[in-house]
Structures are given as structure tokens and as C-alpha cells.
Amino acid sequence: MTFKVRALTVLVTASLAAGAALAQKGETVKVAWIDPLSGLMASVGQNQLKSFQFVAEKISASNPAGVKFEIISIDNKLSPAETLNALKSAADQGVRYVVQGLGSGAATALVDGINKHNERNPGKEIVFLNYAAVDPDLTNSKCSFWHFRLDADTSMKMEAMTTFIKEQADVKKVYLINQNYAHGQQVSKFAKATLQRKRPDIQIVGDDMHPLAQVRDFTPYVAKIKASGADTVITGNWGSDLALLVKAANDAGLTAKFYTYYANFGGTPTALGTAADGRVYQVGYGHYNMGGLYGNLIADFKKRFNDDYYSGATYHALHLLSLGMAQAKSTDPVKVAAAMEGMKFKSFNGDVEMRKSDHQLQQPLYIARWQKLDAKNTYNVESTGMTFSPVKSFDAFVSSTPTSCQMKRP
Secondary structure: OOHHHHHHHHHHHHHHHHHHHHOOOOOEEEEEEEEOOOOOOHHHHHHHHHHHHHHHHHHHHOOOOOOEEEEEEEEOOOOHHHHHHHHHHHHHOOOOEEEEOOOHHHHHHHHHHHHHHHHHOOOOOOEEEEOOOOOHHHHOOOOOOOEEEOOOOHHHHHHHHHHHHOOOOOOOEEEEEEEOOHHHHHHHHHHHHHHHHHOOOOEEEEEEEEOOOOOOOOHHHHHHHHHHOOOEEEEOOOOHHHHHHHHHHHHOOOOOEEEEOOOOOOOHHHHHOHHHOOOEEEEEOOOOOOOHHHHHHHHHHHHHHOOOOOOOHHHHHHHHHHHHHHHHOOOOHHHHHHHHOOOEEEEOOEEEEEOOOOOEEEOOEEEEEEEEOOOOOOOOHHHOOEEEEEEEEEOHHHHOOOOOOOOOOO
């Protein structure tokens, strides 16, 4: 082969490679969903999987990158060890994007596993879109270029919640009860710190930690709450751990108000029922009665699955990913990750920004209250005749918290 022919071959090969990297229109992008489909949190996992499949279908029909999203589900049994096995399975299937959210322990394992995988496998990098694991360390001391969080973290939600509580004169004695893992520990920590700063007159009259997804009867915990004289309970519990807690509270006639992160998760609204009317609040990036895009997603999901769509961050994740691919003109995770950094876009809850410094989405937050349906708040949650109505909204800057992330980029 002459020098000229060899040079031409190299040039053509390079051009073809560049074309392949840029051509994404019509491409199918596999996304591995790694969360529990067994155990006490299986019902939540099943809802989240349906949510991703539903959003993938919606966004595949029309997105700026022209790609199709295919969701592959892998049960991690809510275990960090099983999560790493799931990651290996996804990598073996050629998956370059993973989503996870149920449990910060699993999320931490994923970040560590992906960091190691990407270091050892250049050209086969994987990006992690975190839609619900909210331990602040994930975008602080454990931040990673390969990790993007679409939910507001524990500290951000606590800033919004305590800003609201600050104005509630009836809150005087607070009981903290949380799951004994990263997220629950952080809820306790930030509740104590922010209440001391904003309402130093409030007494913390209890601070309990219990095993994650193992307690089947919360009656003893509720007895302690009643005995403490608490008028308010703050909890980051989710899934069965919240549904069973509020059921025990209702059965015991506990009249304290509950301030929660995840009272909208499947099963909990039914457990709340009419007995909790006006006494349960939730902080989040959306609510059932928002209308607009979110309202349409909720209505379509209900019609299709006869279930409630309660994790809007599933939309954030795939929408951001499609925007990143469109800007990068590629589905290459390294290029897409770089494109998603600092990206601003309009979502169902307003203007949001994927903060470049730590990959934490900055977004508006809301406080919603559990109440009976009325003319303005019409979404019937779990066919209870009840709903979450908005009582306060906060611009992104109110709940934005600083980061200690020292991002290492490839």
C-alpha cells in the first residue's frame, strides 16, 4: 500500500468514525433502570419503572436529538452489593446510561462503581442519572463528573420545609423519625441545624432511627411520639416505612402534623386517608395539581396504568439526556455529560439549571398539604377523595445550598 493510499484510508476511517459519533438521529439509546422490584419497596419500584417506560415512550416520539430510548430493568433488591452486580450486567449489555433513585446507599455504590468502570474502560464510559437518591454527599464529598442528580437533595428540601415551618406558630415540639441510612441520617441532621437557625424556640423532643424497609409495625414508635407531647413530626421516610408509620399514627389517634418528603409515594396516600386531612405536608419539586405539562403526564399515566405518576424527575432525566445529546450531536456519554453540565431548560416546574459545579439540578420547590378535593385541587390521589394542594412555592434560589464538590473531569 502506497503512502498516499494509506493516508487516504486513515482519513476515510477517521471521517467514518467521526460520522458515527455525530449521527444520533433515529438511534436507540439503552437506559438501564436499577432499583428494587422485590421486597417491601417493590411496589414503589414497579411504579418508578412504569414511569420511566412511560416517559421514554413520550420523549422517544419527539425530542431534539431524534433518539429513541429503551428502558432495561434490573432488580437491585435495594442492596448496594446487588446494585454493583446490576451495573456489571448493564455494562455487559452495552448500556452507557443508567438511572436509579430508590436509596442513597445504592446510589453511592453506583457512583463508586461507575467511577472505577470508566477509569478502567476508556471508550465505554457510563453516565448515571439519579432521579431520587437525595443524600447531599453525592454532590459534595462524593461528587462525580459521571453523576447527575435531577431531584432536590435532602438539604435543599429541608431549607424549603423549615422556611415554611418558621412561619407556623403552632409548631413548638418536633419529633424526628427516619430510616437509618444516609438519607434518613441527613434529614435528622439538617432538621436540627436549620430549625435551630430559623426557629431556636422549637424543641426537638425525639430523634429515632429505624432499619430501612424492615419494620412492619410502627406502633411502638408512635407510642413514643405521643408520649413526647410532639405537635409535629418530621420524617424523610418513604415507601412502606412511611405508609406503615402513618397507618400506626392514625390507628393510635395521633393528632400531630407530619412534615414529609415522600407522602405521595404509592400506598402512603391510602394509609393517610381522610383521617389525616389537613395534617400532612410534603416538600417536593412538584404536586398533583400543577396543571400544564405535569398535569398532562399525570392524566395520561392514570389513564394508561390506573396508577399515580409521582416522580416527575423521571421526565427531568430523559429530557435532560435528550437535550444533552442534541447539543453534543452525539450519544457518546463523555460528550453528552459535558453538554449537560450547566444546561438550563424549561421543565414542568419552571426554569431549571443543572449546576455545573456539582451536577445538582437547581429548581423551584413546593409545600403541598393533604386535603379533600375542592374546586381548585381536583386530582384524586389513589381514589381516596383526597389530594395534595399547594400552599407555598419557593424559587430555586431559596432552597439552593452551597457545594463542596471538587469536580474531576476527564
